[in-house]
Amino acid sequence: MSLELTDVVLTYPDGDGARITAVDGVSAAVPRGRLVGLTGPSGCGKSSVLSVAGTLIAPDSGRVEVDGIDVTDLTEEERAAVRRTRVGFVFQHDNLLPSLTALEQVLLPVHIAGGRPASARSHARELLAEVGLADAMDRRPHQLSGGMRQRVNIARALIGDPAVLLADEPTSALDSHRAAETMALLTRLVRERDVAALLVTHDPRALAGADDVLSMLDGRVVDRSRGAVVRAG
Numbered sequence: 023m024s025l026e027l028t029d030v031v032l033t034y035p036d037g038d039g040a041r042i043t044a045v046d047g048v049s050a051a052v053p054r055g056r057l058v059g060l061t062g063p064s065g066c067g068k069s070s071v072l073s074v075a076g077t078l079i080a081p082d083s084g085r086v087e088v089d090g091i092d093v094t095d096l097t098e099e100e101r102a103a104v105r106r107t108r109v110g111f112v113f114q115h116d117n118l119l120p121s122l123t124a125l126e127q128v129l130l131p132v133h134i135a136g137g138r139p140a141s142a143r144s145h146a147r148e149l150l151a152e153v154g155l156a157d158a159m160d161r162r163p164h165q166l167s168g169g170m171r172q173r174v175n176i177a178r179a180l181i182g183d184p185a186v187l188l189a190d191e192p193t194s195a196l197d198s199h200r201a202a203e204t205m206a207l208l209t210r211l212v213r214e215r216d217v218a219a220l221l222v223t224h225d226p227r228a229l230a231g232a233d234d235v236l237s238m239l240d241g242r243v244v245d246r247s248r249g250a251v252v253r254a255g
């Protein structure tokens with residue numbers, strides 16, 4: 023299993039000396055090559071689950087395994103190393119830097135990690151071609167459509183060949199056509215690159231592409247359905 027959460031509990035301080043339980047005993051498993059959707063009303067704990075899965079926050083209790091590594095008891099520095107080498111993130115907004123070309127955006131994580139951009143360059147080109155941007159590698163964000171910017175974002179999340187891809191509302195800023203295109207692309211990449219993907223979304227258009235869907239309410243998973251059931255319904 024590439025991503026496994028077992029009985030995860032996460033609380034936050036509520037500002038009055040008490041604590042809010044945002045995630046209340048969530049278990050989820052995502053194998054490689056599968057895309058699992060995580061949905062539910064605002065405030066139910068979806069983003070908190072994603073933050074725990076991405077090792078950004080350590081849970082109060084429970085176990086988190088990323089690419090076969092139990093990260094539960096690792097130090098912050100060790101968790102950051104797992105995150106850097108094994109996890110890719112895609113957010114709702116593309117967070118692209120205005121002055122960089124598409125190719126430079128995809129290479130940015132390599133620069134930040136102190137890697138050798140020269141050897142990563144051909145990999146970045148390949149990824150951009152794979153997301154349909156072979157002819158747009160030298161364009162800056164203002165020269166790209168919303169859907170194209172999101173595809174740069176996806177290529178950037180995959181530059182480190184992560185085992186786990188975490189996506190937070192990747193389609194909600196897109197029109198229906200672009201949303202469908204983005205989901206088709208994500209699903210294809212998850213299969214081809216054998217990545218375990220967890221996708222947080224309110225967007226039924228995005229859930230239609232998921233293999234399985236977990237529905238949350240008040241910090242708990244209250245329903246687990248096969249994607250096919252959601253598609254049929």
Ligand SMILES: Nc1ncnc2c1ncn2[C@@H]1O[C@H](COP(=O)(O)OP(=O)(O)OP(=O)(O)O)[C@@H](O)[C@H]1O
Nearest residue numbers: 034035042044062063064065066067068069070071
């Ligand atoms: N940093 C924080 N400090 C305190 N409480 C928080 C913090 N982050 C989230 N919460 C609370 O935890 C609960 C779960 O929030 P979370 O953002 O995980 O839900 P969500 O389902 O992703 O919501 P949305 O769909 O609106 O993004 C909410 O009650 C929220 O107010």
